[in-house]
Amino acid sequence: MKRSNRLVVLTDFFLENPRKHIQLPYFVELCDTTKSSISEDLDIIHAVFQNQGMGYLQRSTGAGGGVKYIPEFSQSNSIEFIEELRKKLEDPSRILPGGYLYMSDLLGDPKTVREIGRVFASAFSKVDIDVIVTVATKGIPLAYAVASFLNVPVVIARRDPKVTEGSSVSINYVSGSSRKIQTMVLPKRSLEDGANVCIIDDFMKAGGTITGIINLLSEFNARVQAVGVLAEADDDEEERVINKYISLVKISNVDIKQNKIEIQAGNYADTNLNRH
Secondary structure, eight states, X not given: OOHHHHHHHHHHHHHHSTTOOBOHHHHXXXXXXOHHHHHHHHHHHHHHXXXXXXEEEEEEOSTTOEEEEEEOOOHHHHHHHHXXXXXXXXXXXXXXXXXXXXXXXXXXXXXXXXXXXXXXXXXXXXXXXXXXXXXXXXXXXXXXXXXXXXXXXXXXXXXXXXXXXXXXXXXXXXXXXXXXXXXXXXXXXXXXXXXXXXXXXXXXXXXXXXXXXXXXXHTTTOEEEEEEEEEEEOOTTSOOXXXXXXXXXXXXXXXXXXXXXXXXXXXXXXXXXXXX
């Protein structure tokens, strides 16, 4: 196989199989070439990935040595995307009755959702994560987007048990927005004991729902390694019940009378979990 063809084949493989460790003999057989040629190809792909702010190839030596692609949006690319997202959300036409913000168009756009997933996956690229957990809301597409870059499964906590999912564990929790007691359930087969978990949600006000997920996960002895929310509310009247999380944008003010929305960048750039 010619080098130009090999580069296409290898690049496609890495993009489709992020964070998957593969030994070099696999690529030697796939491309019908030598180990030294594959090594040179990997140097080229690694350089291009880094130059384009797409991540890097992590290589290891020894008997079990190989390579895996770590997708990592560069800091500048991430900040630029968040700024674009912030401007879109400040459109006054998004204001709904009651002071709510219309976001379904963004969460329904595959390209936007994919980029959101890429930003979160970049922030958590150094964190040991086995599974993405979300609740059955509009955060589901975000969870799958993050999972696609981290190459891990998604588990969804629901309001009601499903017969098709077998026996479940349930808890009651206080919703941060409505202050009502709600129920959250998770099938017993959905998580292995002691799994490393990343929680993804679309919106956080006081953090009651995420706290509920954390309490539910404790029943599985799961370790919550990271929490990511697309948007958080900057509400002085609500006491935030969690403080370790990453947000992309912060909704500062929704003024129905003035027909104005103020959106700030979230804590993505300055969180301790983020890359430096």
